Amino acid sequence: MSHLPGHVALVESGPRNARPHRPPLAPEVRIALVERLIQAGLRDLVVAAGDELAPGAATMLAGLPRHPDVRFSVRVDDLGTLEDSLTAGATEIAVSADGTEPAARHHHGGDVEDGLRRLEPVAYLAAEHGVRLRGHVNGVVRCSHQGDVAPAHVADLCTEMLNLGCFEVSLGDDNESGDVRGWRALWESCAARVGPDRLAVRLRADWAPALACLDALLPLGLQTVDTAIGGLGPDGLIGTEDVASHLNVLGVDTGADMDRLVETAWWLGGHLGQAPVSRVARARGPHHGR
Numbered sequence: 001m002s003h004l005p006g007h008v009a010l011v012e013s014g015p016r017n018a019r020p021h022r023p024p025l026a027p028e029v030r031i032a033l034v035e036r037l038i039q040a041g042l043r044d045l046v047v048a049a050g051d052e053l054a055p056g057a058a059t060m061l062a063g064l065p066r067h068p069d070v071r072f073s074v075r076v077d078d079l080g081t082l083e084d085s086l087t088a089g090a091t092e093i094a095v096s097a098d099g100t101e102p103a104a105r106h107h108h109g110g111d112v113e114d115g116l117r118r119l120e121p122v123a124y125l126a127a128e129h130g131v132r133l134r135g136h137v138n139g140v141v142r143c144s145h146q147g148d149v150a151p152a153h154v155a156d157l158c159t160e161m162l163n164l165g166c167f168e169v170s171l172g173d174d175n176e177s178g179d180v181r182g183w184r185a186l187w188e189s190c191a192a193r194v195g196p197d198r199l200a201v202r203l204r205a206d207w208a209p210a211l212a213c214l215d216a217l218l219p220l221g222l223q224t225v226d227t228a229i230g231g232l233g234p235d236g237l238i239g240t241e242d243v244a245s246h247l248n249v250l251g252v253d254t255g256a257d258m259d260r261l262v263e264t265a266w267w268l269g270g271h272l273g274q275a276p277v278s279r280v281a282r283a284r285g286p287h288h289g290r
Helices: 027-039 055-062 079-088 101-108 112-128 151-164 180-194 210-220 240-249 258-272 279-284
Strands: 009-012 044-049 071-075 092-098 132-138 168-172 199-202 224-227
Touching: 009 240, 027 044, 027 055, 027 258, 044 055, 044 079, 055 079, 071 132, 079 112, 092 101, 092 112, 092 151, 101 112, 112 132, 112 151, 132 151, 151 168, 151 180, 168 180, 168 224, 180 199, 180 210, 199 210, 210 240, 224 240, 240 258, 240 279, 258 279
Parallel strands: 009 044, 009 224, 044 071, 071 092, 092 132, 132 168, 168 199, 199 224
Antiparallel strands: none
């Protein structure tokens, strides 16, 4: 495979709680998880969602180990959750937009433009505080409320998100039912509009062609992938160690320590009462790491 990037960044969402997708982790466990992920070489961590910044979560965020090259992101939906996140010490904010009108009506009772307007004051306040803003667009290849999504429509949304001030837009499907061909068409359309270096992808752990999708997008400029340790994250994202291992085989650096990732996947599984779902963690077993 030619024209592969030398490095791919992994954006880790394992520390974030999100009921009812998995049992909530206690603040001290989340702090320990973040410490383990940093020791494993990860530098971009989604640690909370604004709507879960209850006192315990805020205390957790304030207690995270600080490193000059590590970014802690919090997903927010409105000004209230943004203000809570800033108070708790977030260094990056993530906002999301629905990719189709039916999805927007289902989630927020308005259209896609209403959702973007709702994010404008959030983007303004984030810029005022000098906090980086990252965008997510959901339902980008095949929306569970509509079906197939036109790549040009998603490219328009990427432009809108960058106009809000997002430095990057992460693209993800609701259930990853789009095929590799659909993902390639989507990526080519969005990259032509905003540039491949402003895009990332979110692929699900239970979607068989996920690694094939990576293989298709890497030569087209993919440089950032959203993942979750052990495949145990709240959004069902592909396992961090699965992506890191696959990229290592291709000669693409991620900066991640595979032994520490596998060890952490099983450690987290122990706290959740379930085994990792990632193929690499299962293949190596709970005693493979250090």
